Amino acid sequence: MSVHFSLSARVQSLKPSSTVAVSSRALELRRQGIDVISMSVGEPDFDTPPHVKAAAIAAIESGKTKYTAVSGIAELREAISAKFQRENGLSHAADAVTVTSGGKQALFNAFFALLNPGDEVLIPAPYWVSYPEMVAFTGAVPVPVPTTPESGFQLDPGVLEALVTPRTRMIVLNSPGNPTGAVFPPDVLEAVAGIAQRHNLMIVTDEMYEHLVYGAEHISIGTFAPNHTLTVNGASKAYAMTGWRIGYAGGPKAVIAAMNAIQSQSTSNASSVSQYAALAALEQHEETMRFIEMARTAYRERRDVIVAGLNALGLPTPTPHGAFYVMANTDRIDSNELEAARRLLDEARVAVVPGTDFGAPGQVRLSYATDMATIREVLARIEALVG
Numbered sequence: 001m002s003v004h005f006s007l008s009a010r011v012q013s014l015k016p017s018s019t020v021a022v023s024s025r026a027l028e029l030r031r032q033g034i035d036v037i038s039m040s041v042g043e044p045d046f047d048t049p050p051h052v053k054a055a056a057i058a059a060i061e062s063g064k065t066k067y068t069a070v071s072g073i074a075e076l077r078e079a080i081s082a083k084f085q086r087e088n089g090l091s092h093a094a095d096a097v098t099v100t101s102g103g104k105q106a107l108f109n110a111f112f113a114l115l116n117p118g119d120e121v122l123i124p125a126p127y128w129v130s131y132p133e134m135v136a137f138t139g140a141v142p143v144p145v146p147t148t149p150e151s152g153f154q155l156d157p158g159v160l161e162a163l164v165t166p167r168t169r170m171i172v173l174n175s176p177g178n179p180t181g182a183v184f185p186p187d188v189l190e191a192v193a194g195i196a197q198r199h200n201l202m203i204v205t206d207e208m209y210e211h212l213v214y215g216a217e218h219i220s221i222g223t224f225a226p227n228h229t230l231t232v233n234g235a236s237k238a239y240a241m242t243g244w245r246i247g248y249a250g251g252p253k254a255v256i257a258a259m260n261a262i263q264s265q266s267t268s269n270a271s272s273v274s275q276y277a278a279l280a281a282l283e284q285h286e287e288t289m290r291f292i293e294m295a296r297t298a299y300r301e302r303r304d305v306i307v308a309g310l311n312a313l314g315l316p317t318p319t320p321h322g323a324f325y326v327m328a329n330t331d332r333i334d335s336n337e338l339e340a341a342r343r344l345l346d347e348a349r350v351a352v353v354p355g356t357d358f359g360a361p362g363q364v365r366l367s368y369a370t371d372m373a374t375i376r377e378v379l380a381r382i383e384a385l386v387g
C-alpha cells in the first residue's frame with residue numbers, strides 16, 4: 001500500500017541551492033571517473049591552518065564535546081566581540097553576538113527573526129543564490145536592485161532608494177560580493193546607511209569575504225548605521241574552515257535574542273569542537289593573519305590570470321576586487337547561460353554555476369579558489385571549446 005503525503009506549500013516553492021547542486025554533480029561525475037574540473041563551489045582550496053586543527057584536537061581530547069550555550073561558548077563570543085572592534089570598528093558586546101552553524105544559519109535565523117510575510121527585502125543583483133530563497137521561505141518578497149557588469153556591479157544608492165516602498169523592511173548587502181566580487185566603497189555604504197535610517201530599514205550585511213580584497217578596502221556598513229545593522233560573518237572563507245560550519249552575527253540585542261530563540265528550537269548550538277577551533281583562529285591572531293595574507297596573495301595572482309584568460313577567449317569578464325569569483329559573459333558559447341554551462345560541463349568538462357539563480361542572465365560564475373595549474377587547464381579546455 002502506498003503512503004500519500006504532501007509537502008508543505010512553503011517547501012514546494014523553495015529552489016535547492018544551485019551552487020551546491022552543481023558542485024555535487026561535479027563530484028558525482030568525478031566519482032564515475034570522468035575528468036571534470038569543478039570551478040563551481042566557493043570554497044578555499046587551502047587546508048585549515050594547523051593551529052586551528054590543533055585546538056580542535058585538544059578540545060576533543062579534553063572533553064569539550066557537550067552542548068554549549070545556544071549562542072556559543074562565552075570565550076568565542078568574547079573573541080568575536082574583540083574582533084568586531086579590532087577589525088571592523090563595531091561595538092558589539094559578547095551578549096550581542098551569536099554563533100551559528102555556518103553563515104547560512106545566521107542569515108536564516110536573522111530573516112526569520114525580522115521578516116513577516118509580504119515584507120519587501122532589497123537585494124543588489126547579481127546576488128548569492130541563497131538570499132532570495134531564504135527571504136522567500138519566510139513569506140517575504142525579495143526585490144532585486146539591478147547593477148551592471150560595465151560598472152563592475154557597483155551599487156547605485158539612488159537606484160536602491162527608488163525601490164523603497166511602504167512594505168520595504170530590509171536591505172541585504174554582501175561586500176565583497178558573491179558572485180560579483182564587487183567591493184562597495186565607503187561613500188556608497190554611507191549613502192545606503194542613510195537610506196536605512198531615513199526609511200527605518202534593517203541592514204543585514206554578509207561580510208564573509210572581508211579579508212579577500214585586492215587593492216580595495218573593506219568597510220563595515222555597521223560603522224555608519226550601528227542601530228540598523230546586523231553584521232554576519234564566519235570562519236569558512238577567511239580561515240579555510242568551510243566544513244567546520246561556524247558563522248556568527250553581531251547586532252542589536254533584541255535581534256540577537258530572537259535569533260537565539262530560533263536556534264534554541266532548531267540546532268541548539270554550533271558544533272562545540274568547531275567553536276574551539278574558531279576560537280583559536282581568532283585568538284592566535286598573528287598566525288591567522290599570516291595565513292590570510294598568504295591566501296590573499298595567491299587568490300590575487302589567480303584572479304589576474306583567469307580574468308585575462310577569459311577576456312582573451314572572448315568571454316567578457318570584469319575584474320573583481322574581492323572574494324574569489326568571476327562572472328564571465330558566455331554569449332560566445334550560447335546566449336542562454338544554462339546551455340552555456342551545460343556545454344562547459346559536457347563538452348569542456350569544466351563545472352561552473354549558471355548565472356540564472358544569481359540574477360545574472362547571460363553569465364556564469366567561476367570560483368578561482370583553486371591552484372594555478374588547474375586554472376590554466378580550465379582556460380585551455382574553454383579555448384578548445386570556443387576554438
Ligand code: GLU
Pocket residue numbers: 017019020040041042043128130178
Ligand atoms: N558560498 C559558497 C558558494 O557560493 C558555498 C556554497 C553555498 O553555500 O552556496 O559557492
